[in-house]
Amino acid sequence: MNLSMKLGRSVAWGYLIVVLLITVFPFYWILRTALSNNFAMSTDPSSLLPVDFTWGPFKRALGLATPAEAAAEGGSGAKIDLALALWNSIVYAGLLTLCTVGFSALAAYAFARLQWKGRDVVFGVLLTALMVPSVFTLLPNFVLMKDLGLLNTFGGMILPGAFFSAFNIFFLRQFMLGLSNEVEEAAIIDGAGPLRVCFRIVLPMSVAPMATLTLLTFITTWNDYFWPLLVTNDESVRPLTLALAVFKQSSPQASLDWAGLMAATLVAALPMLLLFVVFGRRLVNSIGFTGIK
Amino acid sequence: MVTTVQDSSAHVVRGPATTAPPPTARRRKGPASRRHDTWVAWLLVAPAVLGFGVFFAYPMLRGVYLSFTEFHILTPPVWTGLQNVQELIDDGRFWHSLGVTAYFVVLSVVLGVGVSLVTAVVLHRLGVGTTVRGLMILPFLISGVVTALVWTWMLDPQLGIVNQLITWIFGEPVMFFGSGGWAVPTLAALNVWKSMGYNAVLIFAGLQTIPASIYEAGRIDGASEWQMFRSLTLPLLRPILVMVVILNVISATQVFDIVQVSTKGGPADASLVLQMYIYDKAFGQFDFGYAATMSLALFLLLVTVTFTQLRMARAGESDTN
Numbered sequence: 001m002n003l004s005m006k007l008g009r010s011v012a013w014g015y016l017i018v019v020l021l022i023t024v025f026p027f028y029w030i031l032r033t034a035l036s037n038n039f040a041m042s043t044d045p046s047s048l049l050p051v052d053f054t055w056g057p058f059k060r061a062l063g064l065a066t067p068a069e070a071a072a073e074g075g076s077g078a079k080i081d082l083a084l085a086l087w088n089s090i091v092y093a094g095l096l097t098l099c100t101v102g103f104s105a106l107a108a109y110a111f112a113r114l115q116w117k118g119r120d121v122v123f124g125v126l127l128t129a130l131m132v133p134s135v136f137t138l139l140p141n142f143v144l145m146k147d148l149g150l151l152n153t154f155g156g157m158i159l160p161g162a163f164f165s166a167f168n169i170f171f172l173r174q175f176m177l178g179l180s181n182e183v184e185e186a187a188i189i190d191g192a193g194p195l196r197v198c199f200r201i202v203l204p205m206s207v208a209p210m211a212t213l214t215l216l217t218f219i220t221t222w223n224d225y226f227w228p229l230l231v232t233n234d235e236s237v238r239p240l241t242l243a244l245a246v247f248k249q250s251s252p253q254a255s256l257d258w259a260g261l262m263a264a265t266l267v268a269a270l271p272m273l274l275l276f277v278v279f280g281r282r283l284v285n286s287i288g289f290t291g292i293k
Numbered sequence: 294m295v296t297t298v299q300d301s302s303a304h305v306v307r308g309p310a311t312t313a314p315p316p317t318a319r320r321r322k323g324p325a326s327r328r329h330d331t332w333v334a335w336l337l338v339a340p341a342v343l344g345f346g347v348f349f350a351y352p353m354l355r356g357v358y359l360s361f362t363e364f365h366i367l368t369p370p371v372w373t374g375l376q377n378v379q380e381l382i383d384d385g386r387f388w389h390s391l392g393v394t395a396y397f398v399v400l401s402v403v404l405g406v407g408v409s410l411v412t413a414v415v416l417h418r419l420g421v422g423t424t425v426r427g428l429m430i431l432p433f434l435i436s437g438v439v440t441a442l443v444w445t446w447m448l449d450p451q452l453g454i455v456n457q458l459i460t461w462i463f464g465e466p467v468m469f470f471g472s473g474g475w476a477v478p479t480l481a482a483l484n485v486w487k488s489m490g491y492n493a494v495l496i497f498a499g500l501q502t503i504p505a506s507i508y509e510a511g512r513i514d515g516a517s518e519w520q521m522f523r524s525l526t527l528p529l530l531r532p533i534l535v536m537v538v539i540l541n542v543i544s545a546t547q548v549f550d551i552v553q554v555s556t557k558g559g560p561a562d563a564s565l566v567l568q569m570y571i572y573d574k575a576f577g578q579f580d581f582g583y584a585a586t587m588s589l590a591l592f593l594l595l596v597t598v599t600f601t602q603l604r605m606a607r608a609g610e611s612d613t614n
Contacts, residue, residue, distance in 0.1 A: 159348065225549070242438075
């Protein structure tokens, strides 16, 4: 290895370390702030460690602190029912993901493995949705949900995305087209019908790409902000993303309880971070895989 | 009107699809057609077709219709013809927000794809493992709301850690969200921070498909690292780069959450992106008809931009192959 190559590698490593630091540092900063005393923080804002370490912000965020305790550490009166918002997010993202991946898999099977009249036409029509940005259907869908009386219900939040996803269908069909015919043909010779083939053979063979889609859909839905913002204005169904934004907006601008806000943020991001710890490797490969497809 | 919209979007669909294996109807050598397949097939696609019709096609047509009406939610829409279009043309705030959006898109796509490309190449050339790529996608996992909250805090003029550092070096803080000149670049930087890792992983996957033997051949011919990047990596990566650029343009054009949580379009409309303005019209002033007109304009704009990008990408293909 000559000198210029060594130099090149050092520069590359330096670059990578800087990029990683910028990527990861905000996560550390959430934690550091969430464990600080909100009053004390203003006296030492550049301390890299929590200032006057306390669990207070988490207590405030979870609604466990008394008003006196909150006031002593610079908390505002703003409250957030994190447990409820967490539950709402789980229901919203969970149900939507289950439905959309399930229905997409059924459709993908029909498009990939069955011969029927009109198949290619129907597939082509459904695929047009791939390039229409969601912005255009959001407002009319809101009006539709309002007409159906589904505002402020899980139904209203979930229905528009539950049945149809052009990307999911396209992605799963691509995979199913590549499956070999042998097992399927053997089953047909044994007298299995198309439904039996679908549920007993093709879907079990497609578990890996379905898991990929489940993960990606769950993350996107969990983080979605615009649609829940349109169709909910009530705490009882409000998911985490929305609850956080409301929490910030309901705090007084002048003396924001940053420590409490960061604690709430951390609790909100925690499920995704757990998902990351468990599925991180799979996720990285999935993203690459969706790109190549 | 509607048909042209659908035609062009159908056309656009075929673009990215060309990176995938070719249409497979012919490739299929499944069991011979059985008649009872047909009703089972329709049964299986029924939920998807229903969802497409009720929550995609119908709202889309309705959106086009509402664009030409006066509609305030509580009373039925009233057909007003081209009045909204006229209003749109005369609406200085609309054109301003279009400019803001374009500025945001250009900044975040150029910067975002540039940094992602460099990062992907560095990751690839250094042979770094999955763990590092994993850390890079961390921001992809959190919502725009969380992104906006954390950075608003870190960039706070008085107490934010970034401004502490800036004050220490330059003597005075920067009003990242509070000044007209900084607001959009700051939002673009947030967007880059959030999407960089995801893009880098996509591009990295593209790099892995390039056979190592090509680089060996290049090295034997005495090509430098930079020459190999320019004349081997970039051309071979073109399909995936085109896809990444288009995906980023589409998502950046629709940016909303980070803006709504951090600046709300301010100060003095400096960061009023189109989606923010549409939201404000529809849910702040309940002017749904006009909001629909702006959505339609945004949609047509996106279709045109995507289509042009694909055309340009294809036009450039011949000289590299």
